[in-house]
Each structure stands twice: as structure tokens, then as C-alpha cells.
Amino acid sequence: xxxVARHLEEAGLPTVVVGSARDIVEECGVSRFVxxxxxxxxxxxKPGDVEMQTTITGMALDxxxxxxxxxxxxxxxxxxxxxxxxxxxxxxxxxxxxxRTALAAAGDERRAAQATAKAEGTGRG
Amino acid sequence: MAxxxxxxxxxxxxxxxxxxYYGAQGYPQAYQWAYHHxxxxxxxxxxxxxxxxxxxxxxxFERNINETxxxxxxxxxxxxxxxxxxxxxxxxxDLFWDKDNTHTDDLDTYLPINRLREFAAQGRIxxxxxxxxxxxxxxxxxxxxxRDAPQILEFxxxxxxxxxxxxxx
Numbered sequence: 001x002x003x004v005a006r007h008l009e010e011a012g013l014p015t016v017v018v019g020s021a022r023d024i025v026e027e028c029g030v031s032r033f034v035x036x037x038x039x040x041x042x043x044x045x046k047p048g049d050v051e052m053q054t055t056i057t058g059m060a061l062d063x064x065x066x067x068x069x070x071x072x073x074x075x076x077x078x079x080x081x082x083x084x085x086x087x088x089x090x091x092x093x094x095x096x097x098x099x100r101t102a103l104a105a106a107g108d109e110r111r112a113a114q115a116t117a118k119a120e121g122t123g124r125g
Numbered sequence: 126m127a128x129x130x131x132x133x134x135x136x137x138x139x140x141x142x143x144x145x146y147y148g149a150q151g152y153p154q155a156y157q158w159a160y161h162h163x164x165x166x167x168x169x170x171x172x173x174x175x176x177x178x179x180x181x182x183x184x185x186f187e188r189n190i191n192e193t194x195x196x197x198x199x200x201x202x203x204x205x206x207x208x209x210x211x212x213x214x215x216x217x218x219d220l221f222w223d224k225d226n227t228h229t230d231d232l233d234t235y236l237p238i239n240r241l242r243e244f245a246a247q248g249r250i251x252x253x254x255x256x257x258x259x260x261x262x263x264x265x266x267x268x269x270x271x272r273d274a275p276q277i278l279e280f281x282x283x284x285x286x287x288x289x290x291x292x293x294x
Contacts, residue, residue: 001183001293002159004260007274009165013281014288021139021293029161037136039223042234043292046227050240053233057240057290061249064288065173070164080226088226089137093146100149107150 002028009070016060018043022073031070032063038080039088045078052078159266169288176287178250180208180257181277182236183294184215184229201261203276205284208238208257220262222294235294254284262293 002025005015009031016032019025020043025033036043036056045053056076063074079085095103144155169176185201214232222229233239241253258280260273281289 001181001260001262001291003266003269004181004274004277005289005291006161006165007270008278008281008289009167011278012167013278013286014167014169016288016290018290018292022136023138023140024158025293027140028159029164031164031166035136039226040139041222041224041227041229041294042231043294044237044240045234047231047234050233053237053240054243057237057244058249060290061173061178061244064169064176064290067166068168070166086135088223089135091225092137092223093139093142095145095149103146103149104151107147107152110150 002030005030014064016063018056018060026071026073029071031072032060032067033071033073034060034063035073035075036078037075038078039092046080156264157266171287173250173288174248175251177252177254177285178241179254179281179284179286179289180236180238180241181289181291182215182257182259183220183262183292184217184235185259185261186210187216201263203261203273203280204259205256205280206259207255208242208253209255211236211238211257215259217294220294229294235292237290237292241290251287254286256280256284 002017005017006029008015015030016034017025017030018034018036020036020038020040022035034056045056059074059076063072080088140158147156185204186206211232214230215236217229229235236257238253238257241250244250245252258277260277263269263273
């Protein structure tokens with residue numbers, strides 16, 4: 001998505017990315033970025049929270065209007081869970097002794113499915 | 126939130142986490158993420174209150190998903206569709222987001238069509254384009270830069286957009 005934003009900017013079209021994967025977007029390098037420090041899935045606000053969605057979308061509009069140089073990042077003021085905000089961060093893509101065997105098995109299964117799809121011509125290969 | 130001291134940055138590094146996660150799945154070669162030193166920048170050419178804004182998502186209509194395809198081998202193509210057709214929600218269960226901690230049942234949490242329509246009604250923006258655009262989450266930089274990005278630009282030019290809001294899941 002960040003690559004698309006860069007392409008539009010190169011063509012003279014201003015863009016703003018709203019996302020929750022800060023490192024991925026900033027490594028790619030975009031002109032304007034609103035960072036929402038939430039679990040992946042709701043970059044423009046929590047479900048049902050219209051006021052928050054309005055604020056975050058408004059921040060994206062503010063950046064379109066006011067950013068004067070590339071790599072302008074604004075972080076939203078919101079936290080996902082005021083009491084246990086590290087829980088979701090630590091849980092996502094966790095790798096430890098509790099799931100190492102299952103992850104290895106899932107990888108084997110995925111590779112086998114992809115090989116089958118390739119052989120049958122149903123995937124991109 | 127109380128102030129704190131930490132040995133690591135607080136926000137999640139998906140680059141670091143995914144390297145470990147896929148390594149544990151038997152993929153020893155780490156994914157090569159896009160990195161650029163130089164970043165292009167275009168300024169608005171008119172006041173925001175006169176701008177037509179477009180939205181780009183990584184979600185798709187379910188009818189456009191090949192259910193038999195295996196994850197990572199899909200056949201998604203960039204698309205343009207009417208915003209009014211998306212109001213019932215889009216399909217993104219095949220994408221990689223935190224399904225344990227949240228959901229995407231509320232469209233405006235990842236594609237703020239309603240919120241931008243409200244901003245248009247208030248005069249903050251000129252208008253939201255009638256169409257929005259979808260781009261596949263593709264691990265091939267080549268397909269993204271050579272196929273998807275030019276297609277999204279073409280859609281944007283057809284719809285005479287003045288600025289674009291892109292929201293990856």
C-alpha cells in the first residue's frame with residue numbers, strides 16, 4: 001500500500017496513509033502517515049466509536065493540508081487498552097515453546113497446499 | 126497512561142515479528158521489505174474544502190475472492206467500485222490482521238466512507254469520490270509497482286481526485 005502511495009505522489013497526487021504497522025510504512029517511506037497504535041485491523045478507529053473514527057480521519061485530512069515535507073508522521077492520541085496495552089502487542093505473531101511445533105506444522109501444511117495449487121495451475125505459483 | 130521506562134520500543138515491529146514468525150514456520154529466508162531513502166511529496170493544489178478525496182483499501186468484495194485459492198497464491202486484481210456498494214462491509218478475513226483482539230465488522234474502522242461523507246457535508250472536504258479503490262496485499266513489489274499502483278493512479282485520474290487516503294489493514 002505504501003508503494004502505491006509513493007507512486008501517486010510521484011505523479012503529483014497528494015496522499016496520506018492511515019495504518020497501524022508503523023515500521024513497515026516508515027521503512028517504505030511515504031509522504032504523510034497517521035499512525036494508530038492498535039492491533040492490525042482498525043487503523044481508522046475502534047468499532048462503534050464514531051467520535052474516534054472522526055478524529056483519526058480528521059487527522060489524515062489535517063496532514064493533507066498541513067504537512068510541508070515527506071515522512072511526516074502523526075500518531076493518534078488513542079490507546080487500545082488503557083490497562084493492559086502490551087497484551088495484544090505480545091500476543092500477535094508470538095513464537096515461544098507453546099506454539100513452536102504447531103507453527104512448524106502449519107508451515108509444512110501451507111507449503112504442501114501451495115505445491116498442489118501450483119501443480120494444478122490454480123495459484124500464481 | 127502512566128509514564129514508564131522501557132528497554133524496547135513500545136509499538137510493534139511487524140518486520141521483526143514476522144521474521145521470527147515465518148522463520149518458525151520453516152521459511153528461513155526473511156521477507157525483503159521495501160525500503161526507500163528518498164520519499165516523493167506532492168502538495169495540495171487547491172484548498173481541502175474544494176478537493177475531491179479518494180479512498181484506497183486492501184479489502185475486497187467477497188465475490189472477487191477465489192475461495193479455492195491458497196493463501197499467498199491468490200489472483201486478486203486492483204479494482205474500483207462504488208462507495209455505496211461497500212456500506213455493507215468488505216471481505217478481509219483472508220488478510221493478516223489481529224483476529225484474536227478485534228474485528229472488522231464496522232466498515233469505518235478500516236474504510237472511513239461514512240466519516241468522509243460527514244466531512245464533505247460539513248464542508249471540510251469538497252467531496253468523497255463516488256468510487257473507492259482496492260489494491261491486493263501482494264508480497265511482490267514488482268506486481269505492486271508495475272501493475273497495481275499504475276492502475277490505482279489511472280482510477281484516480283479518471284475520477285479527477287485531488288488527494289487520496291490509503292488505509293492498509
